[in-house]
Amino acid sequence: xxxxxxxxxxxxxxxxxxxxxxxxxxxxxxxxxxxxxxxxxxxxxxxxxxxxxxxxxxxxxxxxxxxxxxxxxxxxxxxxxxxxxxxxxxxxxxxxxxxxxxxxxxxxxxxxxxxxxxxxxxxxxxxxxxxxxxxxxxxxxxxxxxxxxxxxxxxxxxxxxxxxxxxxxxxxxxxxxxxxxxxxxxxxxxxxxxxxxxxxxxxxxxxxxxxxxxxxxxxxxxxxxxxxxxxxxxxxxxxxxxxxxxxxxxxxxxxxxxxxxxxxxxxxxxxxxxxxxxxxxx
Amino acid sequence: xxxxxxxxxxxxxxxxxxxxxxxxxxxxxxxxxxxxxxxxxxxxxxxxxxxxxxxxxxxxxxxxxxxxxxxxxxxxxxxxxxxxxxxxxxxxxxxxxxxxxxxxxxxxxxxxxxxxxxxxxxxxxxxxxxxxxxxxxxxxxxxxxxxxxxxxxxxxxxxxxxxxxxxxxxxxxxxxxxxxxxxxxxxxxxxxxxxxxxxxxxxxxxxxxxxxxxxxxxxxxxxxxxxxxxxxxxxxxxxxxxxxxxxxxxxxxxxxxxxxxxxxxxxxxxxxxxxxxxxxxxxxxxxxxxxxxxxxxxxxxxxxxxxxxxxxxxxxxxxxxxxxxxxxxxxxxxxxxxxxxxxxxxxxxxxxxxxxxxxxxxxxxxxxxxxxxxxxxxxxxxxxxxxxxxxxxxxxxxxxxxxxxxxxxxxxxxxxxxxxxxxxxxxxxxxxxxxxxxxxxxxxxxxxxxxxxxxxxxxxxxxxxxxxxxxxxxxxxxxxxxxxxxxxxxxxxxxxxxxxxxxxxxxxxxxxxxxxxxxxxxxxxxxxxxxxxxxxxxxx
Numbered sequence: 001x002x003x004x005x006x007x008x009x010x011x012x013x014x015x016x017x018x019x020x021x022x023x024x025x026x027x028x029x030x031x032x033x034x035x036x037x038x039x040x041x042x043x044x045x046x047x048x049x050x051x052x053x054x055x056x057x058x059x060x061x062x063x064x065x066x067x068x069x070x071x072x073x074x075x076x077x078x079x080x081x082x083x084x085x086x087x088x089x090x091x092x093x094x095x096x097x098x099x100x101x102x103x104x105x106x107x108x109x110x111x112x113x114x115x116x117x118x119x120x121x122x123x124x125x126x127x128x129x130x131x132x133x134x135x136x137x138x139x140x141x142x143x144x145x146x147x148x149x150x151x152x153x154x155x156x157x158x159x160x161x162x163x164x165x166x167x168x169x170x171x172x173x174x175x176x177x178x179x180x181x182x183x184x185x186x187x188x189x190x191x192x193x194x195x196x197x198x199x200x201x202x203x204x205x206x207x208x209x210x211x212x213x214x215x216x217x218x219x220x221x222x223x224x225x226x227x228x229x230x231x232x233x234x235x236x237x238x239x240x241x242x243x244x245x246x247x248x249x250x251x252x253x254x255x256x257x258x259x260x261x262x263x264x265x266x267x268x269x270x271x272x273x274x275x276x277x278x279x280x281x282x
Numbered sequence: 283x284x285x286x287x288x289x290x291x292x293x294x295x296x297x298x299x300x301x302x303x304x305x306x307x308x309x310x311x312x313x314x315x316x317x318x319x320x321x322x323x324x325x326x327x328x329x330x331x332x333x334x335x336x337x338x339x340x341x342x343x344x345x346x347x348x349x350x351x352x353x354x355x356x357x358x359x360x361x362x363x364x365x366x367x368x369x370x371x372x373x374x375x376x377x378x379x380x381x382x383x384x385x386x387x388x389x390x391x392x393x394x395x396x397x398x399x400x401x402x403x404x405x406x407x408x409x410x411x412x413x414x415x416x417x418x419x420x421x422x423x424x425x426x427x428x429x430x431x432x433x434x435x436x437x438x439x440x441x442x443x444x445x446x447x448x449x450x451x452x453x454x455x456x457x458x459x460x461x462x463x464x465x466x467x468x469x470x471x472x473x474x475x476x477x478x479x480x481x482x483x484x485x486x487x488x489x490x491x492x493x494x495x496x497x498x499x500x501x502x503x504x505x506x507x508x509x510x511x512x513x514x515x516x517x518x519x520x521x522x523x524x525x526x527x528x529x530x531x532x533x534x535x536x537x538x539x540x541x542x543x544x545x546x547x548x549x550x551x552x553x554x555x556x557x558x559x560x561x562x563x564x565x566x567x568x569x570x571x572x573x574x575x576x577x578x579x580x581x582x583x584x585x586x587x588x589x590x591x592x593x594x595x596x597x598x599x600x601x602x603x604x605x606x607x608x609x610x611x612x613x614x615x616x617x618x619x620x621x622x623x624x625x626x627x628x629x630x631x632x633x634x635x636x637x638x639x640x641x642x643x644x645x646x647x648x649x650x651x652x653x654x655x656x657x658x659x660x661x662x663x664x665x666x667x668x669x670x671x672x673x674x675x676x677x678x679x680x681x682x683x684x685x686x687x688x689x690x691x692x693x694x695x696x697x698x699x700x701x702x703x704x705x706x707x708x709x710x711x712x713x714x715x716x717x718x719x720x721x722x723x724x725x726x727x728x729x730x731x732x733x734x735x736x737x738x739x740x741x742x743x744x745x746x747x748x749x750x751x752x753x754x755x756x757x758x759x760x761x762x763x764x765x766x767x768x769x770x771x772x773x774x775x776x777x778x779x780x781x782x783x784x785x786x787x788x789x790x791x792x793x794x795x796x797x798x799x800x801x802x803x804x805x806x807x808x809x810x811x812x813x814x815x816x817x818x819x820x821x822x
């Protein structure tokens with residue numbers, strides 16, 4: 001094999017010279033000097049490459065940001081950067097990278113007050129939002145332009161044309177195992193939970209399905225098509241969120257747990273008082 | 283023609299004589315109508331169960347008229363829009379029709395369900411009354427056993443009824459039931475296959491449960507209730523000890539008219555409470571659960587409260603699987619212990635408790651007088667232990683709802699349940715025992731020293747003592763020699779002289795207490811009646 005013949009003049013260049021140099025013994029001073037020269041050359045090469053490429057990145061990126069995204073970036077750099085890092089690349093152990101999460105994710109997390117986070121815990125809690133709608137849009141725009149990702153379609157009403165019967169079927173298959181049959185939410189392991197969805201807006205539900213915030217799985221457009229999402233939102237908004245309980249007080253729609261409490265606290269207590277009253281009449 | 287004189291007052295007597303001439307019911311009816319029942323509010327708890335059972339029968343008949351017990355697949359086309367065009371079983375469709383399209387159907391369904399919950403709740407509370415007062419002792423052991431069986435038959439009635447609508451929740455429950463049956467070693471597979479006629483869910487389970495729910499189980503319930511009440515008649519009701527009440531008599535009211543009127547009124551109240559609940563409070567909204575599909579399960583899927591303790595025991599059970607290397611290997615799943623073994627123990631031990639207690643106490647006497655719970659601290663503490671055990675399990679059965687609504691980690695809830703199941707019952711035993719002893723001691727103290735008057739007297743040497751009102755004759759030390767008779771000891775001044783507040787209305791006292799002087803500067807205008815001086819124990 002040709003590679004088995006080292007030091008051939010054929011190869012020439014640096015490699016052969018190095019090998020030749022190593023094969024002949026040298027003085028200590030010369031060896032040290034050579035090492036220093038090589039280190040210097042490597043540093044110059046690395047530094048040079050950085051100066052060539054790094055400004056290029058900035059120069060390419062900066063003009064791409066629209067005005068709204070610029071505003072969003074300044075908001076980001078004051079409120080989000082401590083956990084999500086510069087340019088939303090994420091900080092190990094504090095916050096994930098936001099490259100590619102899309103405007104939908106920002107709209108949900110910031111719009112419902114989950115972000116900025118109050119503290120690191122099992123799951124971010126919905127709070128009164130810190131940013132106004134305009135600011136949320138600017139932040140979304142910034143994250144969107146940074147790395148792309150899913151976006152919620154425009155408009156406030158995203159369930160027009162959705163069919164509630166199909167939505168109900170999809171809800172029971174996909175959503176009720178965590179959010180419960182009545183949409184009131186439920187517990188997950190280790191302090192995580194699926195929140196109440198009855199008060200959520202169309203856009204929030206859509207964004208949640210699209211991005212899978214917190215512990216929710218992602219229901220991308222290949223799992224639930226946009227029209228199926230509209231069906232689900234229609235079911236949530238027109239059947240669950242409107243508290244039209246034909247049977248009366250719904251007891252929080254928590255199932256037999258609250259019904260059991262009710263029969264003791266209301267039924268039994270009332271009847272024991274009645275028994276006290278009747279037995280006292282003698 | 284001369285008109286005959288019509289004497290209206292004589293009509294009932296005449297009619298009764300005519301009836302008696304033919305049927306000869308005079309003598310038995312007289313003794314029946316004159317039968318005496320003791321009166322105490324706690325004796326009415328069992329009646330709640332009886333009356334809610336009557337409501338169950340009435341509403342159940344109405345529901346049966348419209349329910350179709352079939353798993354035939356249909357496409358819903360009723361008035362509940364969110365389920366239209368959905369494929370479902372005929373059972374679920376007819377349940378939806380009862381809820382939305384049949385006049386009075388929803389209120390009947392809800393009343394039926396609330397009455398079922400009330401039936402079981404009142405059985406439990408009634409059983410606790412029987413247990414804590416020792417009413418199960420000889421000669422009434424058999425009635426205790428029948429009552430206890432009534433609970434388990436009611437349990438079956440509830441479970442089969444819960445399964446009938448074939449909605450998502452009941453299907454989930456049925457799936458768990460089939461898993462429980464499968465977990466029984468050796469016979470599990472055969473039992474499941476026999477009940478479901480093949481694999482779960484099969485095509486026949488709803489029809490089978492329907493027959494069990496509307497015919498077999500109610501028949502059994504009616505039979506057991508009849509024997510239960512017959513035995514109460516035959517063995518006579520127990521009564522609290524008190525003046526004139528002995529182990530061999532019954533002091534109370536005649537069955538007719540007072541007792542019958544009271545019971546009739548109480549039935550109306552029970553019916554009214556159930557109707558109010560059925561009309562005002564939604565229960566089991568099957569239209570939100572959707573039809574049962576194996577892949578669909580909702581968060582917060584719980585059984586009704588009387589089954590919840592088994593759900594809790596399942597949730598608390600560690601995943602201990604026993605592998606027996608016989609043949610190609612044999613597995614006893616962890617589900618077997620909390621759902622087959624535990625209910626087995628819970629069925630057998632309480633069933634024979636009257637005999638166990640009698641054996642332990644070497645007690646062969648007949649007991650017709652009740653015991654106050656404080657006077658039998660061991661039994662009371664044991665009961666408290668059982669109740670707390672059950673309570674931990676039941677709360678664990680809903681631990682996901684509690685975790686979610688009170689912001690607790692579900693894992694923490696599970697561990698709290700596991701530790702609580704071991705720690706809480708002994709604590710309940712200890713504290714109940716101590717409380718019983720404390721109450722006993724206070725009774726004895728009042729009998730010996732008298733009632734606390736709230737009057738503090740300062741003695742010449744500067745000491746303060748509270749003046750006590752002795753309940754009877756005292757010796758030279760001011761100590762009474764009254765014996766405890768197993769009934770309430772008066773602890774307040776205005777309850778002296780009677781066993782309870784004498785004249786008291788329901789909302790306000792009928793007899794107003796004498797007004798006290800406003801202040802030392804305004805003495806009462808009229809001189810008060812002469813009173814005996816109040817003694818103060820040994821201080822005089």
